[in-house]
Amino acid sequence: GEDVEQSLFLSVREGDSSVINCTYTDSSSTYLYWYKQEPGAGLQLLTYIFSNMDMKQDQRLTVLLNKKDKHLSLRIADTQTGDSAIYFCAGSRGSQGNLIFGKGTKLSVKP
Amino acid sequence: GAGVSQSPSNKVTEKGKDVELRCDPISGHTALYWYRQSLGQGLEFLIYFQGNSAPDKSGLPSDRFSAERTGGSVSTLTIQRTQQEDSAVYLCASSIAGTGLQPQHFGDGTRLSIL
Numbered sequence: 001g002e003d004v005e006q007s008l009f010l011s012v013r014e015g016d017s018s019v020i021n022c023t024y025t026d027s028s029s030t031y032l033y034w035y036k037q038e039p040g041a042g043l044q045l046l047t048y049i050f051s052n053m054d055m056k057q058d059q060r061l062t063v064l065l066n067k068k069d070k071h072l073s074l075r076i077a078d079t080q081t082g083d084s085a086i087y088f089c090a091g092s093r094g095s096q097g098n099l100i101f102g103k104g105t106k107l108s109v110k111p
Numbered sequence: 112g113a114g115v116s117q118s119p120s121n122k123v124t125e126k127g128k129d130v131e132l133r134c135d136p137i138s139g140h141t142a143l144y145w146y147r148q149s150l151g152q153g154l155e156f157l158i159y160f161q162g163n164s165a166p167d168k169s170g171l172p173s174d175r176f177s178a179e180r181t182g183g184s185v186s187t188l189t190i191q192r193t194q195q196e197d198s199a200v201y202l203c204a205s206s207i208a209g210t211g212l213q214p215q216h217f218g219d220g221t222r223l224s225i226l
Contacts, residue, residue, distance in 0.1 A: 042219040101154035
């Protein structure tokens with residue numbers, strides 16, 4: 001079945017760029033997603049990329065997809081303390097689209 | 112517009128009791144998903160509803176878990192004879208269509224604690 005892997009922690013300084021990486025095993029995932037979770041809250045959809053795209057940019061967020069290597073990354077430019085959260089990578093599975101999540105990367109932003 | 116609404120936000124109950132968790136999806140969304148988030152297992156898919164079709168229950172961990180969706184809208188997840196390992200955050204999500212081609216929007220979850 002699908003497996004999604006992420007590094008567990010990332011620490012950056014305010015103003016720097018953050019890059020969160022993800023690898024997945026199921027090449028049939030139609031969409032790949034990035035969700036953000038703040039303490040005590042649900043999952044906030046940040047962005048998503050269709051599997052036939054290489055890159056998607058949305059304000060401070062850039063998603064890169066290397067389908068050959070099954071590697072997905074999320075770059076956050078000019079990282080702010082409010083970006084501190086857990087970031088989940090997820091792939092959709094099958095025709096119904098239930099999501100397979102990575103374990104999440106905890107991003108800590110130091111002032 | 113209103114997002115996915117879940118209630119209660121927190122639930123504490125004794126082992127062996129039954130619990131019901133409610134999800135009110137975004138209006139017009141035909142697909143509804145339940146997930147469970149626990150420290151040991153991360154985020155796991157539980158069950159999926161699409162319109163009037165039979166639900167996909169393949170993620171339910173045991174027969175103590177069941178869910179229904181009435182009128183194609185509100186869904187209730189029921190856990191019978193709760194066990195301590197059921198303690199987790201239960202998240203509900205909805206999407207316009209359950210085809211994998213539309214993003215899922217999540218509620219804030221119900222934090223379930225079994226004493």
